[in-house]
Amino acid sequence: MTALKLVSSNRIFGGDQRVYSHESKELGCEMKFSVFLPPQASEGGKLPVLFWLSGLTCTEANFVQKAGGQKYAAELGLIIVCPDTSPRNVNIPGEDDSWDFGSGAGFYVDATQEPWKKHYRMFSYVTKELLDLVEANFPVNSEKKGIFGHSMGGHGALVCSLKNLGLFRSVSTFAAISNPINCPWGVKAFSGYLGENREEWKNWDATELVKAYNGPPLEVFLDQGDADQFLKENQLLPNNLAEACRAANFPFILRMRDGYDHSYFYIATFIEEHLRYHAERLQ
Amino acid sequence: MTALKLVSSNRIFGGDQRVYSHESKELGCEMKFSVFLPPQASEGGKLPVLFWLSGLTCTEANFVQKAGGQKYAAELGLIIVCPDTSPRNVNIPGEDDSWDFGSGAGFYVDATQEPWKKHYRMFSYVTKELLDLVEANFPVNSEKKGIFGHSMGGHGALVCSLKNLGLFRSVSTFAAISNPINCPWGVKAFSGYLGENREEWKNWDATELVKAYNGPPLEVFLDQGDADQFLKENQLLPNNLAEACRAANFPFILRMRDGYDHSYFYIATFIEEHLRYHAERLQ
Numbered sequence A, B: 001m002t003a004l005k006l007v008s009s010n011r012i013f014g015g016d017q018r019v020y021s022h023e024s025k026e027l028g029c030e031m032k033f034s035v036f037l038p039p040q041a042s043e044g045g046k047l048p049v050l051f052w053l054s055g056l057t058c059t060e061a062n063f064v065q066k067a068g069g070q071k072y073a074a075e076l077g078l079i080i081v082c083p084d085t086s087p088r089n090v091n092i093p094g095e096d097d098s099w100d101f102g103s104g105a106g107f108y109v110d111a112t113q114e115p116w117k118k119h120y121r122m123f124s125y126v127t128k129e130l131l132d133l134v135e136a137n138f139p140v141n142s143e144k145k146g147i148f149g150h151s152m153g154g155h156g157a158l159v160c161s162l163k164n165l166g167l168f169r170s171v172s173t174f175a176a177i178s179n180p181i182n183c184p185w186g187v188k189a190f191s192g193y194l195g196e197n198r199e200e201w202k203n204w205d206a207t208e209l210v211k212a213y214n215g216p217p218l219e220v221f222l223d224q225g226d227a228d229q230f231l232k233e234n235q236l237l238p239n240n241l242a243e244a245c246r247a248a249n250f251p252f253i254l255r256m257r258d259g260y261d262h263s264y265f266y267i268a269t270f271i272e273e274h275l276r277y278h279a280e281r282l283q
Helices: A062-066 A070-076 A122-137 A152-163 A184-194 A198-204 A206-212 A238-248 A264-282 B062-066 B070-076 B122-137 B152-163 B184-194 B198-204 B206-212 B238-248 B264-282
Strands: A005-012 A015-024 A029-037 A047-053 A079-083 A140-150 A170-174 A220-225 A252-257 B005-012 B015-024 B029-037 B047-053 B079-083 B140-150 B170-174 B220-225 B252-257
Touching: A005 B264, A015 A070, A015 A122, A029 A062, A029 A122, A047 A122, A047 A152, A047 A264, A062 A079, A062 A264, A062 B062, A070 A079, A070 A264, A070 B264, A079 A122, A122 A140, A122 A152, A140 A152, A140 A264, A152 A170, A152 A206, A152 A220, A170 A264, A184 A198, A198 A206, A206 A238, A220 A238, A220 A264, A238 A252, A252 A264, A264 B005, A264 B070, B015 B070, B015 B122, B029 B062, B029 B122, B047 B122, B047 B152, B047 B264, B062 B079, B062 B264, B070 B079, B070 B264, B079 B122, B122 B140, B122 B152, B140 B152, B140 B264, B152 B170, B152 B206, B152 B220, B170 B264, B184 B198, B198 B206, B206 B238, B220 B238, B220 B264, B238 B252, B252 B264
Parallel strands: A047 A079, A047 A140, A140 A170, A170 A220, A220 A252, B047 B079, B047 B140, B140 B170, B170 B220, B220 B252
Antiparallel strands: A005 A015, A015 A029, A029 A079, B005 B015, B015 B029, B029 B079
């Protein structure tokens, strides 16, 4: 396992908000991630850990700077880890040309297509390499892992929990891309990373994965602002996922938020509710 | 009075976080400012208003995105206005060459020196033009105004309250530049904006203004992290201001925060305490 390099550390709410870099074997590049260590992390015990997956164009920094989650994570004794959203600087022609494909838009899949398949393995990075790094370096109770995310990262949180049976005990999303095989962002990303066989795409689509789920009991907490422009543009499709959950008797909560949009202002408003939801299920 | 143009509006904690632009007469350029309107703003009454002044390199956006103040402003019924930190795009040669002088570094003074004096009038902008705009456009109780800020903006909050006798009823700072005539940032800025007559500088220095204050009763709430690199580099000098307050029997509170640095992570940790402090004095 490669060593972590400490990039920065800032005191916040009695805990430490850190950024680390490391050489990723899955992605073949240097990656950064952030970790919030609550005050309880220095008291000798093992703590629950939450993984936050960010959306298009984001890095490991957005949640940390804008969501305001540290206050509640400090109170509840939760470690929060935020990876970046794609490999970086891997010199694939065109990797920086689009805001919704390539850099900043890894979509938490393992690509199968050239020229992406060598580096664009965000699914394996998050669910294996990063998990192992976190468990090896921080006081984490490996039985108590949750995952959540926003937009593309909400899709990521759903896929990581629905494909890895039992790996995460709690999962929640803000404005998730809930049925990517049926929205423009998802079709563009899956075409590029996974190729044109649409049957293969179903292995990376939350709405399809719910239909086929046969793992241990799990619930998904879906959060959505009703003034979200991308909801209106049919990029998110939460009702498709909710309908699939209903049909499959898969437990879900869908909270619609009156007047809220797609921004971190929306996330900041409801982050406390999500962190308490996770803490209740992990403790 | 010029009209306000709405740039953006996002729902957060039941209120509205907005950005407006307008043509500033004081500054001779288009300026942006942000305003948080709590839910109580739509209930017909007049609310207390706080002005937040940001630090070097910042804009009207930093506090809004990173401080997490909206939750408490929504609870307490406070309007919060954040101006930008300097004129923008006024085409002065070299205006963008330094991070600590010119654009993003207006220092909340009215410049007297060429080529700055025509545009760099942030003191008059904040205490006259912006105040008037806010009172004319939002449900503000003009008897209940407070001011606070960070670093260069802490200096600004102190100067605006100490020079404008009775204009602001509450004032607090995070990591303020408390004695600019004796620190490198202040000497650079005041030399450029105010010229080489150091006697004139004293009219813009909180530590000197406290010595001469003869307005209505006022208290300053000074907050400072003890792991702040700029404290260590003698840019902030809070003890000089505290000593001047002691000598002049000027009421002050100085809170030192163990392990906290100069960042918005520090501000986010203590913003609740500051907002409750202001609300108590304004209500």
